[in-house]
Amino acid sequence: MAHIMIAYVLWLVGGWSGLHHFYLGRDRQAFIWWSTFGGCFGLGWFRDLWRIPEYIFAANRDIGYMREFSYKRKNYKHPPFNTVRFVGQIVLGWAFGALVRLCITEENAYRGLGWLFCVAVPPCAVALGVHLVANVQPERASFQWPLIGALCGMVWLIYDTGSLHYSAIISAIFVNWKGKEWNPEVGNNRGFCKRLFTLVFCCLLYSTLWGVVIYQNASITTKDGEEVPLREAIPNFFNSPAWAEMKESLKELYKFYQVHGFEKLWEEIVEKLDPTGEANAYKVLNLTDDATEKEIKARYRNLVKEWHPDKQKDPSKKAEAQEKFMEIQRAYEILSKIQSKRMRQNKKDRRKEEDYDQMNRGRWKKDEF
Structure with a gap:
């Protein structure tokens, strides 16, 4: 009813x-x-x-x-x-x-x-x-x-x-x-199952037609203002280096899931998405993620000197140098902020450990008496 x-x-x-x-x-x-x-x-x-x-x-x-x-x-x-x-x-x-x-x-x-x-x-x-x-x-x-x-x-x-x-x-x-x-x-x-299956099948068929329409008629605009049809852009994407990196990332995530299971998988996915921009910053500075603070500063100074717009004699390359110069500065700022936060967090953790050790020592002295 x-x-x-x-x-x-x-x-x-x-x-x-x-x-x-x-x-x-x-x-x-x-x-x-x-x-x-x-x-x-x-x-x-x-x-x-x-x-x-x-x-x-x-x-x-x-x-x-x-x-x-x-x-x-x-x-x-x-x-x-x-x-x-x-x-x-x-x-x-x-x-x-x-x-x-x-x-x-x-x-x-x-x-x-x-x-x-x-x-x-x-x-x-x-x-x-x-x-x-x-x-x-x-x-x-x-x-x-x-x-x-x-x-x-x-x-x-x-x-x-x-x-x-x-x-x-x-x-x-x-x-x-x-x-x-x-x-x-x-x-x-x-029956309910038969009704649900029929309705879902019709919805999937209708959605597939919309997918074909989008694939056939949509286009993507590049940074140069050129419109590339989606039916041409998708095959190009699967042949691009970005897709190759994505496939490797998916393989790594699958291996991670086999070892750690679903509980830690989400944290790893978030890490792969690079929400803080740390991985991209290391890539811009051409450094690995285990680089020290001195190495980051040294690489930053060298790149700033190399890509400073005032040092470009060719006027046509000044715009490119300006963009690269700003990108290097943003990368260094991101890494500096992240390292500062980690240093503050490490200090807090050390203080907590010291306080915990002092509390334990006080308890041991009471037990001795």
Whole structure:
């Protein structure tokens, strides 16, 4: 039995992801809310504020709700037209179609089979989105009518592969005109594990499509202002020295885990991330982490003399020297602060040890008497 207080708590906490709909057995609606950030960017979530009691009655198969539902099925052969559901069909159908369309770049859209992909596949995704909204309880619809309507919109896609709104509108018209009927199965009688697996699989598939879109269309801007497509930058990263160092770090962490276990692993990960900048400072000064204070000062003085901007005769290298000079100074300041803190901490530790020794000596003298 579904409880209204639990439903409202889930609505408040995880309403944007459709958590309350999953609790009430409305899995399709939960996926729609999750994929559209709360039902078209929070509009559906806000509407649920006064719709949840009706959903509770349906989930619990309330006698009054079932009597009213039977009356509607007898007096209306097909469910009446619903503006909110119709708009939702258009929005989700267009969103699914646009997502699939973006999986292929403009460069490849008119090469070989790319054009066929842009014209034939997005309407199928549009039909899927329309069909998904059309099957939200208490209604259901077959897939053929939204598919036929979406394929009719291919006429516009031939001239403009981005004109998916025509397919979404025609598909929604077709499913409301011919495809929908009442769903006699009120509630959800499937097992929890099966429902959860299905929902997670659909979410992963949807997220994968978004990953493909980002991979194909996103770009990275370098410090020179050059935009590098992400699909080119990622392979370059895996061939870079940074990735080689990262692989070695991961191997070292795994070996550390085998010896020390999970308890000390987090401390080692934090150390590898170098939050204080100590490791990078040693790298800038070209020193190892066991360098003494004298060695750090000597290296700092030599590098400052070498990279001082006033000693650069070539004007084109002055900017580079200035940047390097500032980097050396920052590295030395970081190491100086860290060493000062450690010296103060060591003094405190020594004092504590001395006080502890004095206390023990006093106790031993009392024991002798």
